[in-house]
Amino acid sequence: MLKIEGLKVKIAGKDILNNINMEIKAGESHALFGPNGSGKTTLLMTIMGFSGYNVVEGKIFFKKREITRIPMNERANLGIGLSFQRPPNIRGINMRQMIEICNKGKGNIEVMARELNLYEFLDREINFGFSGGEIKRSELFQIMAQNPDLILLDEPESGVDLENIYLIGGVIGKLLKRNLESHELKSHKEIKRERIPAGLIITHTGYILDYVDVDQGHVLFNGELCCTGNPREIFKCIKEFGYKECLRCSF
Ligand code: ADP
Ligand code: MG
Numbered sequence: 001m002l003k004i005e006g007l008k009v010k011i012a013g014k015d016i017l018n019n020i021n022m023e024i025k026a027g028e029s030h031a032l033f034g035p036n037g038s039g040k041t042t043l044l045m046t047i048m049g050f051s052g053y054n055v056v057e058g059k060i061f062f063k064k065r066e067i068t069r070i071p072m073n074e075r076a077n078l079g080i081g082l083s084f085q086r087p088p089n090i091r092g093i094n095m096r097q098m099i100e101i102c103n104k105g106k107g108n109i110e111v112m113a114r115e116l117n118l119y120e121f122l123d124r125e126i127n128f129g130f131s132g133g134e135i136k137r138s139e140l141f142q143i144m145a146q147n148p149d150l151i152l153l154d155e156p157e158s159g160v161d162l163e164n165i166y167l168i169g170g171v172i173g174k175l176l177k178r179n180l181e182s183h184e185l186k187s188h189k190e191i192k193r194e195r196i197p198a199g200l201i202i203t204h205t206g207y208i209l210d211y212v213d214v215d216q217g218h219v220l221f222n223g224e225l226c227c228t229g230n231p232r233e234i235f236k237c238i239k240e241f242g243y244k245e246c247l248r249c250s251f
Pocket of ligand 1: 011012014016034035036037038039040041042043052
């Protein structure tokens, strides 16, 4: 679904990412860990194609097609969706209009809104005056409506209280069809038959691992991937010994 080869990214002339290699197969969900400023957001913004993130070396492939230099709207149309770490407020457009743009008239807006406890927000301007948890739910609402094949989530649980983490975790698990609670109830055949999106989730707190059956974890340190492996083991190691240990240890 996603393949990144030897990616090097500069912002404003400064090296931010170096020699990033990553592969996410169809139906897989991966977690991305790393200290503040290590380049996690930069990686997601580069995959999505935001301007200012200059790819100076390497390639990005999505569904076997090279997308390194194509515009963001084409990437979105091909099936990549991103939820921001810090989404903007948008004046002059309400949530219902935004969701209609995202889902191109498909899917029931009101049913989705109720699932995310956002029914009362449909006629409000996007994110304007929303609380931290409401903003994160608004982001997931837009992703749910877009229904992409690759879902990029930048710290979906940051600034969210525990009660809302439960709601958000459940929705992300469902979006990725990797809900820890219901996943085990399905047979392998059923999982294969369904259209299961791929996911790359940046998580700082690791809470998301309680809700989503994540296949692989990666650690980004100082712009380079220093570890790839079992996400729960990696997270346990980070909690116990800190990120520095990731440089020393190899799974
Ligand atoms: P993370 O998400 O891991 O916290 P970021 O990808 O946001 O890290 O940032 C990585 C580095 O890139 C940081 O040092 C940050 O200051 C720098 N950076 C990000 N955006 C810009 C920018 N527009 N101009 C200059 N430096 C930037
Ligand atoms: Mg970030």
